[in-house]
Amino acid sequence: MAFFKLLRSSPLSARVGLVMVLITIAAAILAPVISPYGETEIVGDVWLSASKDHYLGTDHLGRDLLTRLLYGARNTIAIAFVTTFLSFTVGTICGFFAATLGGWTDMSLSRGVDIIMAFPTLIFALMVLSVVGTSITALIVVIALLDSTRVYRLSRAVAMDIGVLEFVEVARLRGEGIWWLMRQEILPNAMPPLVAEFGLRFCFVFLFIAALSFLGLGLQPPTADWGGMVRENAGAITFGIFAPLWPAGAIAFLTVSVNLIVDWFLQIASGLKD
């Protein structure tokens, strides 16, 4: 109920963003049902232009682009979501631990994070992925680990601010354990900035996957994903063919829509008008 109330007071931009995200998610879920062909099925000539049979044309191997795009939404969104979720779980728990326990825990966690953050993210990911191989699990774990360092920084800072408030001291004086402090006292009050950050990180993650795919270390063919599709079809642009623009457009579409919602959350979290 509270959610619907919130929704009713939402600005137009947020509603547009929400609809856009819902369209993308629906497309991802319904991909096997609504896509005209199979994910890896070769259905015609290479780089056909849009026609009645192929609404968006075909790709560099003659697969239907619309089908690839729908399946790509699946992989891209699912992986990005799992990764972001994982990075938030790890980052927030560690950040809260560091903030509430302080001392040695804080010191060792923070310095560890500093070390990871000292490496440029892309280089670090490339290094690890070329060693352990590019399985989906490896991809998720590596990106989640890298991203959790940023989440750690944020959640530690937020928890530090909340941790000095008197209601947390009351809980400490009551004798509450660390989990209660983190879960009941700090987390509910840290939600707004964390949720906003979740949206942003989600965007970064699938852009990052797109970048990795473009470099050939992301999802491996023939699995469809948007970043990979841009790379595969990049050559077409020199022939004046639209093929790579469709997945690129899809990435932009999702990024914009998620950010519209994030803006709204940020507005609520900061309590500022406009």
Next chain:
Amino acid sequence: MNMNMDKILEIKNLVIEGQIGDRWKPIVKGVDLHLHKGEVLGLIGESGAGKSTIGLASMGYTRQGCRIASGSIVFEGQQLFGASEDFLRTVRGARIAYVAQSAAASFNPAHRLIKQYTEGPIQHGLMGPSEAEQKAVEIYEQLLLPDPENIGYRFPHQVSGGQLQRAMVAMAMSCQPDIIVFDEPTTALDVTTQIEVLAAIKDITRQFQTAALYISHDLAVVAQMADRIMVLRYGEMVEENETEKLLSNPQEKYTKELLSVRALKEDKDLSGTEKNVILEIENVSASYTGDVKVLKDIDLKIHRGRTVALVGESGSGKSTLARVITGLLPPMEGRIVFNSAELPPALKSRNRENLRQLQMIYQMPDTALNPKQKIKKILGRPLKFYFGMKKRERNARIKELLEQIELPQNFTNRYPTELSGGEKQRICIARALAAKPELVICDEVTSALDQLVAEGILELLQDLQNELHVSYLFITHDLATVKAIADEIVVMLNGQIVEQGVKKEVLEPPYHEYTEVLLSSVPEMDPEWLDQLLLTRQNMVQG
């Protein structure tokens, strides 16, 4: 009082609205007000009465989210409501100046005091920089700031709170304005520093014949400063009269309530509890850094069922002592005995039973309650945590607790943000009581509340003590509160106890030197009080 009765400021039928969501609601509902040359008008009322809003409106200004809806504000024949920003700019600062409550928050921490002083006169084209600086030194001298030649070259954080507030008054005087709006200039200060600032303000406004609006919630303070007093409530005027008449013969019920001096509680018979010591602090010293001792050799006993008031100015170590007792700051030396068993110094090593018996209530109920938890959960948690109560038992006990703190039952499903300040503080009390404590530490529990609300809280605490026989350690800087509630008084200064004993002994002569300073600094309703006090102190210095 000034006999020149020219009206310098006249406000008529002023309506100011504040924005709530998309709608505008009136905050000030048609107030009339006038100010003569050289006259001081006191505006008094509790928070939300519209005092500050009116004060700012007298400069033609409103806070963000507010607007002047109708009425007229005439300053020396000029209409300020609806006047152009350019015109207002020539008036603000130069002709009408403003002194805010928190000088610490109002000064720019990155600039030296004197630079901020000279900004006004230079901007308004009244003086050149060197002349303005010279003038600043003169005014600093008049306001009795130490080392007036050089104090201006300090940064705001390098001077004390009282000095900073005086520097702010100096800044307001810099253009020799016709009117100064003082918005609770001493509320954030200790009683002893308050005197200095009040004296400085009074002195300088008299000397320059400056008219002033003096805004405060403390009637005793306003009585010292104002020629005339206006009582406000809910954005409307309750009563207005000359200071002496208003104090001696208030017409309205609300004014009478504000005036009624807190009734001294009858002295309790303390003989029955003489042997029954609940908390004993022996020889405790504590430090935050390891070398500078914030507490030095504290010895203190609290008897069962008694209220011990711990008084002293800010920085005297009162709150630190509370932190030591609760275990948040383990002492360097000494021991704490609770119920004739020694308490482990650190919070971590205390068991649940130790923790239960010792509860704490804080100054700011806003931050002491988790805004994301319903009252049900806030009160239910200690019941479950300490007594393992099941849901049914819990609900019954919560009901009982709400009855004890005189709040309605349907509050259980509310969030703290839906409660007023006084109601929140009651919830904090109930949360402490839920643990069935033997000692409750009350850290300035009434200082963030309006006078009448605060009195309600004190009464409640008193009733609860009679009923439940809990002991209170009552930390406060407000001596009126002490008089109202304490059985015993402990006076602290610079981390040491300078005097302790039963209330009667401490509050009656012969006084300890510092206790006398503290006591004599509490403003009384008598308008002559400040002048007389300053006179006696002067004589003491000379004699």
